[in-house]
Amino acid sequence: MATELDDIELRPARRRFLLGASALAAATIAPGLLLYQVGQASESDAKTPRWGLLIDTNALSEADVDACVEACQREHGWHSEAGSKTDAQWIRKVGLSEPGSDQQRFLPMMCQHCAEPPCVAVCPTGASFKRADGIVLVNKHTCIGCRYCMMACPYKARSFIHEALHDQLPVAPRGKGTVESCTLCVHRVDRDGANAVPACAEAVNRAGRKPILFGDLNDPDSEISQRLQRLGGTRLRADLGVDPGVRYQGL
Amino acid sequence: MSAIPQYAEIKTSTSRYWGLLLLLALVAAIGVGAAHHMELEGHHVTGMDNQVVWGLPHVFAIFLIVAASGALNLASLASVFDKAEYKPLARFSAVLSIALLVGGLAILLLDLGRPDRLIIAITHYNFQSIFAWNIILYSGFIVIVLAYLWLMMERRLQRWSRPAGFVAFTWRLVLTTGTGSIFGFLVAREAYDSALLAPMFIVMSFAFGLAVFILLLLLCFHLDDRKLDASQLLRLRKLLGLFVAGVLYFVIVFHLTKLYGSQNHAFERFILLDGGVYTALFWLVQIGLGSLLPLLLVYAPRCQGSVSSLVLASVLVIVGAFAQLYVIIIGGQALPLNIFPGYQVESSFFDGTINAYAPSLWELLLGLGGVTSAMLIALLGVRVLPILPLDLARENP
Numbered sequence: 001m002a003t004e005l006d007d008i009e010l011r012p013a014r015r016r017f018l019l020g021a022s023a024l025a026a027a028t029i030a031p032g033l034l035l036y037q038v039g040q041a042s043e044s045d046a047k048t049p050r051w052g053l054l055i056d057t058n059a060l061s062e063a064d065v066d067a068c069v070e071a072c073q074r075e076h077g078w079h080s081e082a083g084s085k086t087d088a089q090w091i092r093k094v095g096l097s098e099p100g101s102d103q104q105r106f107l108p109m110m111c112q113h114c115a116e117p118p119c120v121a122v123c124p125t126g127a128s129f130k131r132a133d134g135i136v137l138v139n140k141h142t143c144i145g146c147r148y149c150m151m152a153c154p155y156k157a158r159s160f161i162h163e164a165l166h167d168q169l170p171v172a173p174r175g176k177g178t179v180e181s182c183t184l185c186v187h188r189v190d191r192d193g194a195n196a197v198p199a200c201a202e203a204v205n206r207a208g209r210k211p212i213l214f215g216d217l218n219d220p221d222s223e224i225s226q227r228l229q230r231l232g233g234t235r236l237r238a239d240l241g242v243d244p245g246v247r248y249q250g251l
Numbered sequence: 252m253s254a255i256p257q258y259a260e261i262k263t264s265t266s267r268y269w270g271l272l273l274l275l276a277l278v279a280a281i282g283v284g285a286a287h288h289m290e291l292e293g294h295h296v297t298g299m300d301n302q303v304v305w306g307l308p309h310v311f312a313i314f315l316i317v318a319a320s321g322a323l324n325l326a327s328l329a330s331v332f333d334k335a336e337y338k339p340l341a342r343f344s345a346v347l348s349i350a351l352l353v354g355g356l357a358i359l360l361l362d363l364g365r366p367d368r369l370i371i372a373i374t375h376y377n378f379q380s381i382f383a384w385n386i387i388l389y390s391g392f393i394v395i396v397l398a399y400l401w402l403m404m405e406r407r408l409q410r411w412s413r414p415a416g417f418v419a420f421t422w423r424l425v426l427t428t429g430t431g432s433i434f435g436f437l438v439a440r441e442a443y444d445s446a447l448l449a450p451m452f453i454v455m456s457f458a459f460g461l462a463v464f465i466l467l468l469l470l471c472f473h474l475d476d477r478k479l480d481a482s483q484l485l486r487l488r489k490l491l492g493l494f495v496a497g498v499l500y501f502v503i504v505f506h507l508t509k510l511y512g513s514q515n516h517a518f519e520r521f522i523l524l525d526g527g528v529y530t531a532l533f534w535l536v537q538i539g540l541g542s543l544l545p546l547l548l549v550y551a552p553r554c555q556g557s558v559s560s561l562v563l564a565s566v567l568v569i570v571g572a573f574a575q576l577y578v579i580i581i582g583g584q585a586l587p588l589n590i591f592p593g594y595q596v597e598s599s600f601f602d603g604t605i606n607a608y609a610p611s612l613w614e615l616l617l618g619l620g621g622v623t624s625a626m627l628i629a630l631l632g633v634r635v636l637p638i639l640p641l642d643l644a645r646e647n648p
Contacts, residue, residue: 089600092599094596096591096595109602126375147304147364151304155590164293176293
């Protein structure tokens, strides 16, 4: 369990280290500038994937969205009592309606895995971090539980663990007093790469029908990029410029 | 005005001093106990949840931290602005600012989900984070003000106290800018997202810090039966009025800015009209009791010579300060995030609903523990070091 987690977390750190080591001498003169440039370099590297989701809200019924939430709970071992204000919710069902209309549509809402994540910017210890492949995670070993990321997140994607937990799953280590959120099923992504299917997508995707599509936003030939090019996809709160990796159709 | 003020430790050995000290220590210990309970049980024993993630402890902590930088003002007036009449109070000003900052930081630390990971907060820095800057700004402030205090007290080095005072003054402005920016840079929340919060917090610090300074100064003088002279009190009174008016000005400009564009009307409507407890706290406590009434007490001709009116005004400024910070910190989170502008939203995670918050006893005890720790440090400081002038009445014949 520990090695699995360490492996996930070390990857971007090691990458930064290797890139940074070559410029170590200069880094002592202008460390901020160099780290920024290194970060940009790994971003624009065409071979580095940026994982994202495309969610077609027109193809999702209310029951489908419920199935997403249940699948995520099973996959990661979290549970939320109805009406609890303190239980974690990695993914939630949001019902939307136009003012004055009874017509409601439903969508799954989770960490949007921003390219410019405010949670990463504000985290004092760097526990909140973005991997080179765009997945935004919390390092459970260095989160001090200040909840600043929860204040900064525009999507209310994060939960604080308010009480002791039992029966955790090896793929999703959690701890009282720290913050957590959707990991984009990073354990599946690290195992299956571009062929990974996050638990929420697995719960609703049928043969030939993928209302939740996982893929590489940086690869123009990937199914998600093709579909985005053809049909477009809405970034929630696009005005904030955080460039979420989760896109919605049908809003 | 006499040339050299005489300082001395307060020489009280009366039961009222030790009794007060014991009481403060007791409340501080209870505060630590409350924090221990919160850590053992988890934050579900508090009123905070996944909607209102910062609660009453943060109101207390930010009050103390803001007041800390403001408490240094009297020293700055003497060293930086060359107002010799404030010099006798400069040492106490420095001691009090350190005490208040330590009290505030203790609350913030003990409210963390993992206070045991303090060492991580000290060794892992993300320099993009305002919190990380603040860790440096706060610890730097304590070191700088301690050095400043030493230079003021060591007669052979007194000529260095002016540049030290200048550094401390600059540092405190940056520090409070940092505190205001914790909120000001939160672009996703309508209640914050304003550069105005940084200067507003600076002016708030002037008022809050001075109110605390006046009360504790009077308390110490009372404990040791020393006399404050009338002109000194009049200066402090006028200064308090000026700062309270300054805060009021910033509050008005802040809300007018938000009111002008229609995108923030939901937030303004919530705070100013139909936000229930937040609206009541804003109009009745922050504006009425905390701003207008103190202004009246400070400037009304018939109150000019009365110490009790100054005490009352200072207490009211502090009450108003708590209301203001409660409205900013908790009211700002009570309003739901606007993730889907233009839609009606509902979810199992309280999207689209006004978030209720009721502080628990544990949070209150932790907050009070921080306040009493600060008072304890200040009262011990004036007991063991020659911080306070012997008799201000004698200084100014």
